[in-house]
Amino acid sequence: MTDRPRLVLVTGSGRSGTSSVAGTLKRLGLHVPQPEVPADDKNPRGYYEPLWVTEFHKRVLNPVPVRTIDTRPTAAAIAARAGSKPEVESELREWLAGQLDTQPAGGQVLVKDPRAFWILPVWTRVAAQLGADVVTLTMLRHPTEVVRSRDTAYLSDQDPAFRRQRETANVAAWVNAAFATERATREQPRAFVRYHDLLGDWRAAMARAGSQLGLTYSPDPSISPHPVDDFIDARLNRSAISWDDIAVPPQLRDLASRTWDAMNVLVEVPDDAAAVATLGECEAEYAEMFDFAAAVAMDATTEKVTQARRELRRKKDAEIAELRAEIESLRGRLGEATAPRRSFWRR
Template identity: 75%
Template sequence: MSSHLLLVTGSGRSGTSSVAGALKRLGLHVPQPEVPADEKNPRGYYEPAWVTEFHKRVLNPVPVRTIDTRPTAGAIAAEAGSAPEVEAELREWLGGQLDAPQILVKDPRAFWILPVWTRVAADLGARVSTLTMLRHPTEVVRSRDSAYLTEQTPTFRRQRETANVAAWVNAAFETERSTRSLERAFVRYADLLADWRTALHRAGEQAGLTYDADLTTDAPHEVDDFIDAKLNRSAITWDDIAVPPQLRDLAERTWQAMNTLVDAPGSPEAIEALGGLQEEYVELFDFSEAIAMDATTARVSEGRREVRRKKDARIAELEAELEQLRSRKSGLFRR
């Protein structure tokens, strides 16, 4: 019997750790060792440590960030993921993980290089499906603020809020496109917290999963103690974050279209709508990039000047040290 590889993805802070932890408790196997829990995620990440480092090795040099606003990021990541050495590295690792009937690999970066995952898994005889977590962009952004930006200035936080909403939109398009040919499920974070049995029963049927419990009953399960509705502490609205109206409108319409995929993962109407929204996003990005061109050029120039200043200062230090050595040598000869 072949193994079933489930790739869990979704924007960071969208509930990927919560759903992965629940799925592990329902019988799916997470390759060991896992990324350890920390203060940002005390309940655990449920991410295979090798996978997170693998994605960093592939994406950081390009560079493509976990959340990336560039419409071209998907193509850049795909090219990086198509390198023969990347495929060989993944093949060697994944080939040693397929002993369990259902393998759970969770990492928000996975959608960037999904083709290499599906290609390698197919070559190894494994069935592949995906589960994507959906959380409203305002809640994702505020959760990221709380986790990563508490010590930043208000101006920087406002800028990051806009960038993070744009990245959420861009990731939504790329995730939908890259998973379209696979068995797939989309799960709203709010649904998972409100009624995890219904949410995961539906997702399991869509993604072809088998659980070690009957989720159509209310029989007690350890997931009851793991999933906590209080985890959703970021129930906010667009009025609570500083985002330009055009981007806010585009993000809200993208959210509505992605929600359609929860009940109908292959909805032609949703796919068509997302294609049109992506065209709008590309246009908005291009205009924004043009408006910011002078500021970007100025930052690049200042960066180059700073590099030159550091270089000149270091040269001056080395010349001073050399002069001191010459003086000491001269004093020795005079003796």
């Protein structure tokens, strides 16, 4: 440990337990910049996300656009270009400097947002310029549970056919995020925490992660009862399902299973060379699978694009017609107002 401040970035696929681990770290003494995103019915225990950070990531990624979960193998490169702009770096530096200035020597600042891995380089670059060290903690939850949790939180009112399509897309997005996160975090001290480990024995899970990241906790986890005891609830895991419960093509299911197995190796050894090599092979396989899927769906995609363009043209034509009618109306009224009037005495 040094007197340099430490920036702890919590990331991972959405609905993988990032809020649970961030809430745990806050109760272990890490500082979450305020204000936080407020709790809601989708996450009643809180998100523990700095509101500024979530809005910052939206400003950078939405225009590109790169979604929080994105199936495209090119999404990471697109996001990296968006995050490398000088104005993005300048905006982040101003905010982060203000946060670090309020911390004591060796302070630990906690920033949680599942989107952080998309533009991790700008975070590490700016933190280094400000004299801070970046470490990352990535949550791991089985893709079937992530998909079902997303279904419950966001798609409960959608058509069943659409939900089945989203299940496949969400598994693909989970796989793609796993590759992007693992690759982005290689240059910093990192830890991977299983969601089930956190719920089953948070003390053991956080002791391992804290050792890997060089964190200090206060109050110490050995204290019992501990504030985390009332926060972590094993009943939070309401999505214990299997592959048989969701509609996913066999090839994607097999790839996701191998990706999951390799990511789990990193929990014990965050830089295991064999696991990293396996993930690289899986990533290449996924890119090929994505290209084949795009080719198969080309006609359907073209039809949707054509329909979207036609609808846009229809709306523009309607707006133009409305503007022309308004202009003609104004011209008529202007003509009436400026027309010469005959004098009463000349009648």
